[in-house]
Amino acid sequence: MHNLNEELYDKRKKQIQPWLTINSINESDEQEKIKELLRKKANAKIADNCYIASDANIFTSKFYLGENSWIASGSIIRGEVSIGPHCSVNPNAHIAGKVEIGTGCRIASLVSIYGFNHGHSRTDIYIKDQPSTSKGVILGDDVWVGANAIILDGSKIGSHSIVAAGAVVTKSFPEYSIIAGNPAKRLKDRRELPLAKFSLEDKNSELRYHLDMKFNSYISCHDGFFLRGWLLHPELNDILVKTQYSSNTLSINKKRPDVVRTFFKMEEDKQVYIDCGFEHLLEVSDFYSLYAKTPSELIHIADIVMEDMIHEEK
Structure with a gap:
């Protein structure tokens, strides 16, 4: 390639290193x-400000x-990519089959991602058939x-993860996983430990509530x-969270009417629907019981139960 003239050399350089040619007028x-x-x-369907090398091979449905x-x-x-x-x-x-890649991803040289597989359940006919x-x-x-990493059909890689060079996923x-090996394993989490996984046990109190957190995944x-989150009740005084160690009263002065409206169609904008939000930092516990306190009763809304905790890198 180095024996070509300067114009072709410069063009080839940009095709191998496209970051040199983004928004280049000469390439437009x-x-x-x-x-x-x-x-x-x-x-x-190609958005603005993209670059595709002239010798890239794109043959998609x-x-x-x-x-x-x-x-x-x-x-x-x-x-279908x-x-x-x-x-x-x-x-x-090489990206083939049904593949969906999110925002801000980096696919290194010689990576292979295969969103399909050859059928092989029968032994009386060729796999090719x-x-x-x-x-x-x-x-x-x-x-x-x-x-040189390989990602095979059926795999889902969570956001903010790293797949090491040469891994076979x-x-x-x-x-937030760091993944390596053949077959690939999760070596550790990119975030600061410890990490915990919680599940939600709803108590069917018929109160309207929502918690802004992910369950059944590590946080x-x-x-x-x-x-x-937020909780609605016409006579709400306090929101309580009880653990095996303590009982906490949560502040409910966070105004979140727009958030609530996305979940429920409200006929009236009463004050109770405005001062409905709460947020609180609690000590890590095996479980949390969430209650609504009214002038006449204490309503058990839900339990948040710790399923697993990672104290050290795995």
């Missing part, structure tokens, strides 16, 4: 032709590329996939357990 005419061809032949994303030289993309904004697909990566299957692959936001992993509890 060619880029528009590439994008128009892909819209026509590859059922593509459906293709989406988000804004400020780029696809480098030698990449192969086929099947969605790549979100601010993503990069580096040289000679059996129908393919497709569960799909999903990458969340802010995922970095290292060089055969299953799903939660958010950081390094500084304590942050409980935030």
